[in-house]
Amino acid sequence: MATTTTGGARPGAAAPPGPAVKARRDRHGVRGSTRTFWLFAGPFLAGLLLFVYVPVGWSFYLSLFQAQNTVTPTKFVGLDNYADILSEGPFTDSLWTFTLFALIVVPLTYVLALALALLVHRIRVARAFFRSVFFIPTACSYVVASMVWKLSIFNGVRFGLANTVLGWFGIEPIAWIGTASPPWYWLVLVTLRLWLQLGFYMILFLAALQQIPKELYEAAWTDGARPGWQTFRHITLPQLRTTSVAVVLLMLIAAYQAFDEFYNLLPNTPYARPPLVYLYYTALGQGQDFGHGSAGALVLSALITMVTLLQGRIFGFGKADS
Amino acid sequence: MSPEQNPSRSFGRRSFLRASGTVAAAGFLAACGGNTGRGGGSGGKAAISQWYHQYGEAGTQQAALRYAKAYTKADVSVQWIPGDYASKLSSGLVSSNGPDVFEFHPDVQMAKSGQIVPLDDIIADVKSDFTDKDLAANSVDGKVYGIRMIDDPQFLYYRKSLLEKAGVQPPTTFDELIDVSRKLDKGGVKGLYLGLKGGSDILASPLVWATGSELLTADHKVAFDTPATVEGLKKMRELYTSKTLLLGAPTDWFDPSAFTQGLTAMQWCGMWAMPGIQKALGDDFGIVPLPGIGSAGRPVVYNGGWSTYVSAKAKDVDAAKAFVKWLWIEQTKLQEDWCTSYGFHIPPRKSLAAKATKLQSGTAAEAVKLFDTNGHYDDPYWTQGMITISQDMVNNVVVSGKNPESEVAKARTRVEAELKKIV
Known part of the structure; x- marks a missing residue:
């Protein structure tokens, strides 16, 4: 890359030291570091502009047009696309689907990741083994994991893994992802996401746990606090506050961006279609309706931004720590 | 998207660029030197990209490649697309990297928005050899936009x-x-x-x-x-x-x-x-x-079935149309091969259907009869x-x-x- 040839960024390497030269070098240094900043940041800013802001702007443009089978539309429709997409229909249904998904998956991941971290934190033998063994699934792709879940574990026919186990107890095979009632597909979706992301959040909690000073616990014990729940409730949990807020925020955004497992596990059905999957089928799928697709995407972005800001307000994310 | 992928997004973008750059370079090299074997000049022939969805039957992909290779007037590259074909096709058609010739189902939006071109001129000579219903399924405002390849x-x-x-x-x-x-x-x-x-x-x-x-x-x-x-x-x-x-x-x-x-x-x-x-x-x-x-x-x-279309964004629309005419109008032997050698499909051409002996006995013949008597076609x-x-x-x-x-x-x-x- 061109950034490696920025000799000017290391000012006066060959210049002899001296007061006059030094003053000049300082000025030169400021100028040089500005240039260095742009040389390093420039390509990424250009990328950000080209691949993020231009598409967002173009989406907004498309959302005001009837953009059927074209991304250079001519028929201006104002806010009609927004009205269509926000009136009762598959898009609003999909918003409920992913809200429900977030409601299930965020608390579950939080509790289980924290529990895992506490267990792994206290362990005395084979620490590295236990840390990596829970973290490894994070490296697995959602698509691959979806295929394993769908084709081998929660296969709906009698020889699927889950159904084989049920068969030992004389229970009829269950169509895990084929039916809306009972909604077994939630079990499949949630276990998949837990398996994939627990390890990642466990590591975050583990790092935070290691940051808690031992003295705090010792002081608490001296004051008569019992080890276990009391210490956890009054020492560990408050000390994890910053990490908890960050983790919940990350999990919430991840849940709102849910696409891979829904798309790969389930057929395109109205009962389990989060917004991104719906928008994918509308705009990029067979629909080719870029106007409504863009309007939906912007509504969704606005929603995620709002929830994130609201959460920041409530939990104080981004405030200076203590 | 998963959170652990987020930090690497810019990486993904860069490696994507790098990869696409490599692909583009490879494509350029292939275009320069890949086809000097036949016909003499390498730069003179048009390049046509043809898309198929993934057929499940063994031998179909090889057959599609074989047909493409047999065409001498242009270099036809076949893309065999597994998975969600409709999605890949629609994003291909709005970008500049789409197919020149592709198979799909009749859709009025593609015709009205000018994504596909009318094919009346190449089908004119043999129009009466197609059934009215097949023609109607591919017609918008009196123009024929697609040529039926197979009836399923x-x-x-x-x-x-x-x-x-x-x-x-x-x-x-x-x-x-x-x-x-x-x-x-x-x-x-x-x-x-x-x-x-x-x-x-x-x-x-x-x-x-x-x-x-x-x-x-x-x-x-x-x-x-x-x-x-x-x-x-x-x-x-x-x-x-x-x-x-x-x-x-x-x-x-x-x-x-x-x-x-x-x-x-x-x-x-x-x-x-x-x-x-x-x-x-x-x-x-x-x-x-x-x-x-x-x-x-x-x-x-x-x-159901599949028809072939020519993209309005084809690099050379006339060359693409000429290829479609060659394969799906003139080469009746290849059409018969496509219809009956792998999976069974009913040839849309009346003259071919009459000759397809594999479809004239047993359950296959029954299917042809059901197709004629109880069949319902797509409405574009x-x-x-x-x-x-x-x-x-x-x-x-x-x-x-x-x-x-x-x-x-x-x-x-x-x-x-x-x-x-x-x-």
Whole structure:
């Protein structure tokens, strides 16, 4: 890359030291570091502009047009696309689907990741083994994991893994992802996401746990606090506050961006279609309706931004720590 | 997207750029030096990119490549696309990296928005050799936009031996279908397989036809919102709640594996699967159309299939049209090979269909007869958007148990909004 040839960024390497030269070098240094900043940041800013802001702007443009089978539309429709997409229909249904998904998956991941971290934190033998063994699934792709879940574990026919186990107890095979009632597909979706992301959040909690000073616990014990729940409730949990807020925020955004497992596990059905999957089928799928697709995407972005800001307000994310 | 992927997004972008740069460079190199073998000059020949969806039958991809190679007037590169073909195609068509020649289903939006070009000039000489219905399915405003490659009737396959064992006859009414499915569901073999979505996708249109209703009128107005359709949805719900349907199988309805592996006694599938089924089960299978529902009901076979189109964004539209003319009009030998050597398809050309000996006996001949008598074709005005709406309607009623009257009314409103975008 061109950034490696920025000799000017290391000012006066060959210049002899001296007061006059030094003053000049300082000025030169400021100028040089500005240039260095742009040389390093420039390509990424250009990328950000080209691949993020231009598409967002173009989406907004498309959302005001009837953009059927074209991304250079001519028929201006104002806010009609927004009205269509926000009136009762598959898009609003999909918003409920992913809200429900977030409601299930965020608390579950939080509790289980924290529990895992506490267990792994206290362990005395084979620490590295236990840390990596829970973290490894994070490296697995959602698509691959979806295929394993769908084709081998929660296969709906009698020889699927889950159904084989049920068969030992004389229970009829269950169509895990084929039916809306009972909604077994939630079990499949949630276990998949837990398996994939627990390890990642466990590591975050583990790092935070290691940051808690031992003295705090010792002081608490001296004051008569019992080890276990009391210490956890009054020492560990408050000390994890910053990490908890960050983790919940990350999990919430991840849940709102849910696409891979829904798309790969389930057929395109109205009962389990989060917004991104719906928008994918509308705009990029067979629909080719870029106007409504863009309007939906912007509504969704606005929603995620709002929830994130609201959460920041409530939990104080981004405030200076203590 | 998963959170652990987020930090690496810029990486993904960069490696994507790098990868696409490499691909572009490779393409450039290939274009420069790849085809000097024949015809002399390397720069003179047009390059045509042709897209197919992934056919399931062995030998199809090799055949497609062979046809492309046999064409001497241009360099045809074949892209064989697995997975969600419609999505890849639609993003290809709006970008500049799309196909020049591709196969798809009739869709008025593609014609009206100028994504595909009319093919009247290349089909003119042999127009009378195609059936009127095939031509109509690919016509918009009197112009022919697609050339039918294959006709693929879809119907119900059943295992003769299993029906005999259960003491039942192949169903001729929808009530019989529910009853037969109940009686066949035993010993770990389910009664009927209609795909991953319990038939709510692939049977959405056939279900409406089976009640005697139509999707749209001849002048493109909503026609499916009839009491008969509501009745049909209720029957379909009854079938679904009988708990005799195979659900959650590893393969979808278009793959005969669930049927040939004995997971189900009956399955909705297409003509293409017939050679495979014959190989696996011998003579132990038969076919029936989807039985009619209600007093105006009629048995239905869905005449799906694929047609070939030329993209308006093709690098050289005339060269692309010339290739289509060569392959799908002139090369009748190759067309016959494509229709009968791998999976079974009915050749859309009358002259070829008459010669296709493999389709003139046994169950294949029966399928051709059903295709002629009970077949329903695609309507180009029934767009992909409307297909999704109708499938949601059926899914909401059949799988989720919502009220059929209100779902039909909702679908009507949404289809009308779609129609307004076209007409």
